[in-house]
Amino acid sequence: MTQSLPGRRSAQERAFRGRGGLPVVVVGAGPYGLSVAAHLRAAGVLVRIFGEVLGSWRHAMATGMFLKSTPAATDLSAPEPGGRLADFRRVHGEPELTELTPIPCDVFVRYGQWFQKRHVGEVDPARVVAVERDGAAFSVRLDDGQHLTAAAVVVATGLNGLAYIPLELRALAPEGPGPAALVSHTSQHADLSPYTGQRVAVIGGGQSALESAALLHEAGAEAQVFVRERQVLWGMTPALARPLTHRLAKPASPLGTGWILAAVCKTPGGVKRLPASARLMLFRRALGPSGGWWLRDRVEGVVPVRTSCRVTGATADADTVRLELAGPTGGLEIFVVDHVLAATGYRLDLDAVPFLTSTLRTDVACVPGSKAPDLDGAFESSVPGLYFTGSLAAPMFGPMMRFVAGTEYAATRIARRIAAASALPAPRP
Ligand SMILES: Cc1cc2nc3c(=O)[nH]c(=O)nc-3n(C[C@H](O)[C@H](O)[C@H](O)COP(=O)(O)OP(=O)(O)OC[C@H]3O[C@@H](n4cnc5c(N)ncnc54)[C@H](O)[C@@H]3O)c2cc1C
The missing domain is CATH 3.50.50.60 (FAD/NAD(P)-binding domain)
Known part of the structure; x- marks a missing residue:
């Protein structure tokens, strides 16, 4: 039609x-x-x-x-x-x-x-x-x-x-999220309520991971977030009127505050003139993972978040996943969950x-x-x-x-x- x-x-x-x-x-x-x-x-x-x-x-x-x-x-x-x-x-x-x-x-x-x-x-x-x-x-x-x-x-x-699931998890992730899927990507879900009552490991430290974890928790799932970075970053609560000194130190842009963001938003044509290596660095680093300011209260102290840990493997065990994670000192830990949600970009x-x-x-x-x-x-x-x-x-x-x-x-x-x-x-x- x-x-x-x-x-x-x-x-x-x-x-x-x-x-x-x-x-x-x-x-x-x-x-x-x-x-x-x-x-x-x-x-x-x-x-x-x-x-x-x-x-x-x-x-x-x-x-x-x-x-x-x-x-x-x-x-x-x-x-x-x-x-x-x-x-x-x-x-x-x-x-x-x-x-x-x-x-x-x-x-x-x-x-x-x-x-x-x-x-x-x-x-x-x-x-x-x-x-x-x-x-x-x-x-x-x-x-x-x-x-x-x-x-x-x-x-x-x-x-x-273009959804990306890390190699360590990919073998357990079929194309669709169907009932048998032990691992899925956030982009495969329009509704997280089917996970009510289940243990779900959310992998990632960005908005998608943190918001999915909040929604899973609110739907009655037992969600836990595993983040590679040392800490979870949160956006600042916006101030409707910022003093001039703040505006000069950190100019506003559609992507947030700061000189680099303001410059790349003002002149995309200028970005294009940079060497490819600099453009790729900007692409990868300019906006690291973070959660929106308004999401913080729904996650911090509500959903368990483990930082400085990296997924090293995952195996299916009947209807569950044995998720293997390396902590900050390299020691391995095993978590048994019903589902792994890859919020991995x-x-x-x-x-x-x-x-x-x-x-x-x-x-x-x-x-x-x-x-x-x-x-x-x-x-x-x-x-x-x-x-x-x-x-x-x-x-x-x-x-x-x-x-x-x-x-x-x-x-x-x-x-x-x-x-x-x-x-x-x-x-x-
Ligand atoms: C969870 C999440 C939250 C986000 N939040 C924000 C936000 O707050 N603000 C923001 O600015 N951006 C946000 N983004 C980024 C957002 O995806 C982009 O800003 C925006 O959607 C990009 O628009 P687009 O038209 O390029 O792609 P899309 O919005 O993805 O649109 C793609 C279109 O292509 C169609 N399509 C795909 N394949 C085919 C095909 N083979 N044939 C015909 N049609 C096809 C789809 O049906 C769709 O109509 C978010 C992204 C994600 C994943």
Whole structure:
């Protein structure tokens, strides 16, 4: 079923055709896909956008979760005024959100759906299963059997397919979280209540681990968190008005306070000009694991948290897992649990993007020392017409691309380049 705005003339009817009369395909309808599609349609480019609107926020995050980012850092990028989260709240008569009001995930999902209707229009929920080169264009196949040729493809699939489970746990982690799974990744859960009454070891020290542990505990599970770092870090409770001296010492940015974060958010283009090794270091280190300030009371003194420990092995023992952990002195300890929840993040790896055919994949140059695409200033890869946005662009443009706050920078640049290319005559195949 196609998700479109009833009664509104399809944007495609109004659009002039892309280069060679072909549409531009946007793969993914999360914050990045919706933002770029909105800008492209406003520029009059024929766009087909595929994926479930805010699909990751509906299926890869557990019910009851909140956003870690502040309302001001959570706007999708619209080509005209009126599409901000604050506008959505106002239009629906909902109270304004401040830095002191964590945003429930379901509010963000409703905002994304409203944004889609208002600024994007038609979205086809089919999944893209294959993209390959077809002369100077691209051949795109969908899971419902459709096939189309595209002038350009924008990959906006976020972290889908990139979940990382450490090697020591992987053997006990089948693809889905099904009843038999002894190990699963946080992205496999939209609901943690099936673990009520069970002993669950949560591995990781970031927001995902800490919030999952709180939700498990609140659902009546016996959760325990195992963290590699020496301590758990928590965000600072925001102050609505900060004195000038504080603002100068630690300027604010969409990702938090501090000069480095402020600089990388202000100038993603500046990040791109850094040597690849410096960009990768920024990508890996700029934002370490931490929990949101508003989560602290639900974890500290409530859920047991063991720091300075590393998983060294896991074996299945009937319906339980024997989890082996090395402590700070290297001594091994065994914990027997019913389930292990890996809140161990994601790895950017183009090889794991399932719909890029191997020939196309090998033509995409990567940032040296990584498996993330090397992109130019308009997010175009070494394959002309193939663009990557969102997290996959973070090793080029900095950590802001991992968050909704990066949608404006990315969407405007991609749309400007594609709109300009659409006005050119089609290249010879
Ligand atoms: C637990 C958690 C909490 C987070 N909290 C925050 C936060 O508070 N603030 C923040 O800014 N960021 C947060 N993030 C990061 C967040 O994922 C990104 O900011 C944002 O979702 C990135 O948008 P995106 O469009 O790149 O990807 P996504 O939101 O993941 O959207 C991807 C889209 O691609 C679609 N898709 C995937 N594969 C295909 C396919 N083959 N064919 C068609 N469609 C496909 C999906 O259905 C979806 O529509 C969080 C992430 C996690 C995991």
